[in-house]
Structures are given as structure tokens and as C-alpha cells.
Amino acid sequence: MVDDAPRARVAQAYGTLYNYWLGYSIPAQFSATAPSGIVAPGGRWLTRCPANGHPALAIADIDLDSQDEDITMAVRRARPWRRSARAGLYDERTPVGDPRSDVRTAF
Numbered sequence: 001m002v003d004d005a006p007r008a009r010v011a012q013a014y015g016t017l018y019n020y021w022l023g024y025s026i027p028a029q030f031s032a033t034a035p036s037g038i039v040a041p042g043g044r045w046l047t048r049c050p051a052n053g054h055p056a057l058a059i060a061d062i063d064l065d066s067q068d069e070d071i072t073m074a075v076r077r078a079r080p081w082r083r084s085a086r087a088g089l090y091d092e093r094t095p096v097g098d099p100r101s102d103v104r105t106a107f
Contacts, residue, residue, distance in 0.1 A: 004034065
């Protein structure tokens with residue numbers, strides 16, 4: 001609930017850094033500075049509401065079969081890597097018996 005354009009840039013940065021779609025939503029009265037919208041995984045705005053101070057909805061059709069680079073990166077590269085990382089890709093590299101790694105409540 002803030003009239004702050006840099007926060008919209010932060011939303012784009014999160015979409016780029018973490019490779020996910022992001023909905024950026026603010027009250028309509030702040031739309032002149034940074035209207036609500038949907039950010040693609042590459043940081044590109046898929047759609048934005050009008051910057052006229054009136055209530056609106058941002059709606060985007062995401063075609064997962066598209067050859068768009070944003071979708072290719074998020075669906076065909078990042079998602080499979082996350083799945084393999086969670087399935088134990090790094091288990092053999094996890095230190096065992098090291099107090100710096102075993103104790104999660106201290107520095």
C-alpha cells in the first residue's frame with residue numbers, strides 16, 4: 001500500500017532472479033506511479049493495469065507450449081533442475097559431522 005515505483009522494479013527482479021511468474025498488486029489510487037501487473041520469469045511485464053487511478057484486473061494467458069524465452073527458462077530449464085536438486089542431487093556433497101553444518105541454530 002505504497003506509492004513507490006522502485007517496488008515494481010523489485011517485483012521484476014524477483015521474477016528474474018527466482019524464475020517465476022509474479023503478480024504485483026497495489027491499490028488503484030497508486031496506479032499512476034506503478035500500476036499492478038503480472039511479471040514473467042525473465043522480468044518482463046506480461047500485462048499491466050491502466051495507470052489511470054481506476055480499479056482494473058491484470059489477466060495474462062500463459063501458454064506453456066510457447067517457445068518464448070521466459071517460458072523456456074522457467075519450465076524447461078529451471079523447473080527440472082529444481083526437481084533433480086530436491087531428489088538428492090547434492091546429498092553426497094552435504095558435509096556430515098561438521099559442527100558448522102550440523103548446528104542450525106548458531107553461527
